[in-house]
Amino acid sequence: MNAPTKTDPNALSNLDLETPEKTYLDSNELIINMGPQHPATHGVLRVILKLDGEKVLGTECVIGYLHRGVEKIAENRTYTMFNPYVDRMDYVAAVSNGLGYCQAVEKLLNVEAPPRANYIRVILTELNRIASHQLWLGTHALDIGAMTPLFYTFRDREEILKIFEKYCGARLTTHAFRIGGCLYETYAGFEKDVKNFLAFFPSKIGEYEELLTTNRIWLERTKKVGVISAADAIALGVTGPVLRASGVKWDIRKAQPYANYAEFDFEIPTGENGDTYDRYLVRIAEMRQSLRIIEQAVNGIPEGPIMAKVPKVIKPPVGEIYHSIEAPKGELGYFIVSDGSTQPYRVRVRPPSFVNLQALDVMVRGLLVADVVAVIGTLDIVLGEVDR
Amino acid sequence: MLDSFMSYLGSSVTPGEANNQLWALIYVLIIFAGVSVAVMAMNWLERKALAHFQVRLGPMRVGPHGLLQPIADAVKLLIKEDIIPAESDKFVFWIAPIIGLLAAFTVYTVVPFGPSQAVSDMNIGILFMLGVSSLAVLGVVMAGWASNSHYPLIGALRSSAQMVSYEVAMGLAVVSAILMTSLHGAGLYGVSKLSDGTGTLSMIGIVQAQQEQQVWFLFKFFPLGLIAFVIFAIAMIAETNRAPFDLPEAESELTAGFHTEYSGLRWSLFMLAEYAAMIAVSAIAVTLWLGGWLRPFPTWLSGPAWDFIFALFPGLTFVGLAAIAFLGTVRMPKHSYFRVQTIGLAAFGAVLALIGVLLLGIVIGAKVSDHDILNRTTEGLSNVFWFVFKVAVFMYLYIWYRATWPRYRFDQLMKVGWKVMLPISLGVLIVTAIVGVLL
Known part of the structure; x- marks a missing residue:
């Protein structure tokens, strides 16, 4: 096994991990298989663990158990027909997926969604970010052994899903947006529902924090666990809350504003240590920032059309485009090559979960089995997105 | 027969002490049935209470408010296919749950429900209880080893390490409580009339000592008794593998720990043993520190x-x-x-x-x-x-802990056991001895 050392020029980690010395008490390494059916691998991730007792010497992720060939499907569908498929990638943040795809095609077509559509998009996307973080928090806490936060987060997530259901009829795979804007006008009472949510949710975040933030066991389980330095994170292409918890202030909503994020006033929460606890704090803070954005958007939502002028048959000009948005889990990018026909020549998705998963090995080496579970949880992966 | 049945009725000692096998058998049957019913009730209560902690309803369908759910579960487990993995060590696999169950139930022979409401009053009662209850670890290790599979093996190793290390702190806390039976110093409630300086290991004797000293050992030499009690209360959770020390069966890490390969009846035996053990260690805590069968406020609200x-x-x-x-x-x-x-x-x-x-x-x-x-x-x-x-209060606390806390990691658990609990319990023991002699 080639453990990275400080002298290794290709070393990604500064973990100084030497292989154990051979003694007469030396025991064999144990290789165990975690997944694809395992309660804590968030779906069908399979991790092969090499253990020395309980200490992790190395990991290997085996992915593809949920591969559905989404990128290949795109080549046989028109631009409009492919839109619902992207919802099935990161199924807990379907709205973000749809937003990224619609905006990429809009960029290719060179159309702009009208302002009202952008406001609706921002509200729904930020609600979806909160829902995604809630699901992450619940499952992550459950992995670490705290059962109760899961039910609290799911109870409150329900309110968001109800808004989605009233808006477009679906709760999870929403297909909320269309190329050029939104198909549906907001329903009567949409603003009231959103404002109700804004009013009651901050106290609920307080409830989650009360259970975890200063909990001694939670601190011991998450502090200094799964540390990734800013340099390592950047080298591995890690994005999203995982990168920000390492202290890098990188958020595409600020760096390359899309939709109308430039109009809103919000902060990018960052951590310092890049450990599991910081990632927890960053995501909690992000929920609060999302509430701020939603509040500004719902108060400033203008009247007007919700759909730009888009031809019935979408035939983008020959060319290629890369567009990325800040999905709840990190940078979600779409690279679309058009050959001028009604179907894309190639669609390549840059899913945040897939790229973030690379960091698992760096983060867990030298830790214990229990930490592997904590780190998988903190990476916030969705296998639908990893495998596509 | 009838004579031996009737002869015991007038006595005021346990059947074991009166050497009446018939009544001892009756007591054993009552306790066995009672504990089994208590386990079923605990099963239902845990699911309901945990559900209400977690804004759920819990079982609602089988019987009113799910009251018949434990029975339905038991029937389901009984009629399930009995699977023994092909690669397992069949005999050990078969005997492991039985050992666990025996260890959990045998301790009830000395649990004192009252001065005469126990099967037997052993003069080394507490030692017997600790000794037999620590045999449970044998069942766990055998189950993990016999399964011949990685996850159960890791679970069993964790479990044995955990149970053995927490037994040390637990034992020292128990010793300080036993020490108090022989020390009738000033304490909180004044001098006792107990015989001078003779301690006892008998479970009934320990409660009687508290009665005569007119103080639950929880409050004796305040806060020494309290600290020893807290040490024991923590160690007993670890000893019974419950949250937040439920590493051996940490679902998110090891799927189900040492009983991953078990199903049906054998699995239910493990569950039965776990809950019986929980009740048993709670009984020890109640006996040693909370005055056993004594009612609260015997001096303040007397008459x-x-x-x-x-x-x-x-x-x-x-x-x-x-x-x-x-x-x-x-x-x-x-x-x-x-x-x-x-x-x-x-x-x-x-x-x-x-x-x-x-x-x-x-x-x-x-x-x-x-x-x-x-x-x-x-x-x-x-x-x-x-x-x-x-004991029921302790059972509720078990559920409460489970709803509130995340799980400790293995090394942290060991650290808490050896570096925190052990020194504190040792210190409490020494200080108790010094204080008791000086006062």
Whole structure:
């Protein structure tokens, strides 16, 4: 096994991990298989663990158990027909997926969604970010052994899903947006529902924090666990809350504003240590920032059309485009090559979960089995997105 | 036969001490049945209480408010296919749950529900109890090893390490409580009239020492008794592998720990053993620190009037439970679909009310007629009630912990056990000895 050392020029980690010395008490390494059916691998991730007792010497992720060939499907569908498929990638943040795809095609077509559509998009996307973080928090806490936060987060997530259901009829795979804007006008009472949510949710975040933030066991389980330095994170292409918890202030909503994020006033929460606890704090803070954005958007939502002028048959000009948005889990990018026909020549998705998963090995080496579970949880992966 | 049956009735010692095998057997059967019922009740309560902690309803379908759910589960487990993995060590695989179960149930021979309400009063009762309950780890290790699979093996190793390390701190805390039986220093409530300086290891003797010293050991040499109690209360959670120390069966890491390969009846034996062990260690804690069967406030609220009021508690508890059941009956939806459940709940409430009224009748009858047998029954009921009530508080705490806390990691668990609990319990033991001699 080639453990990275400080002298290794290709070393990604500064973990100084030497292989154990051979003694007469030396025991064999144990290789165990975690997944694809395992309660804590968030779906069908399979991790092969090499253990020395309980200490992790190395990991290997085996992915593809949920591969559905989404990128290949795109080549046989028109631009409009492919839109619902992207919802099935990161199924807990379907709205973000749809937003990224619609905006990429809009960029290719060179159309702009009208302002009202952008406001609706921002509200729904930020609600979806909160829902995604809630699901992450619940499952992550459950992995670490705290059962109760899961039910609290799911109870409150329900309110968001109800808004989605009233808006477009679906709760999870929403297909909320269309190329050029939104198909549906907001329903009567949409603003009231959103404002109700804004009013009651901050106290609920307080409830989650009360259970975890200063909990001694939670601190011991998450502090200094799964540390990734800013340099390592950047080298591995890690994005999203995982990168920000390492202290890098990188958020595409600020760096390359899309939709109308430039109009809103919000902060990018960052951590310092890049450990599991910081990632927890960053995501909690992000929920609060999302509430701020939603509040500004719902108060400033203008009247007007919700759909730009888009031809019935979408035939983008020959060319290629890369567009990325800040999905709840990190940078979600779409690279679309058009050959001028009604179907894309190639669609390549840059899913945040897939790229973030690379960091698992760096983060867990030298830790214990229990930490592997904590780190998988903190990476916030969705296998639908990893495998596509 | 009849003679030996009747001869015990007048005695005031345990059947073991009276050397009456027949009554010992009856007590064993009562305790075995009682613990099994308690485990089932605990199963239901845990699911309901945990559900309500977590804004859920818990079981609602099988019987009114899921009251029959434990029975349905038991039947399901009994009729499940009995799977023994092909690669396992069949004999060890077969015997492991039985060892665990035996260890968990054997300890009940010395649990004192009252001065004469125990199978036997062993003069080394507490040692016997600790010794036998630590045999449970053998069942766990054997199960993990015999499964011949990685996850159970890791679970079993974790479990053995954990149980063994927490037993040390637990043992030292127990020793400091035993020490208190021989030290009748000033304490909190003044000098006792107990024989000078003789300690006891007998479970009944320990409670009687608290009675004579007029102080629960929880409050003795404040805060020494309290610290020892807290040490024990933490160690006993680790000892029984419950949250937040439930590493051996950490679901998110090891799927199900040492019993991953078990299913059906064998698995249910492990569950039965786990819950029985939980009740057993709670019984130790109650005996050593919370005055066992003694009612609260024996000195502050003393006198025959207060004795009578406290004697009413068992009956009142059942009446209260019946009232809750009747309230549930009234609040049941008025739809024909729920008719059977409503009637069932009302019947359940009626049974509880009947028991309550019976108990109240006995107590009041004893007060009015002052009949010897009624008096003895009242006293026995009161003893058993207070003991079970205190144990039930611990059971509730177990559920509460599980709802609140995340799980410790293995190395942190070891660190807490050896570097925190052990020094503190050792320190408490030494200080207790010094304080006890000086006072």
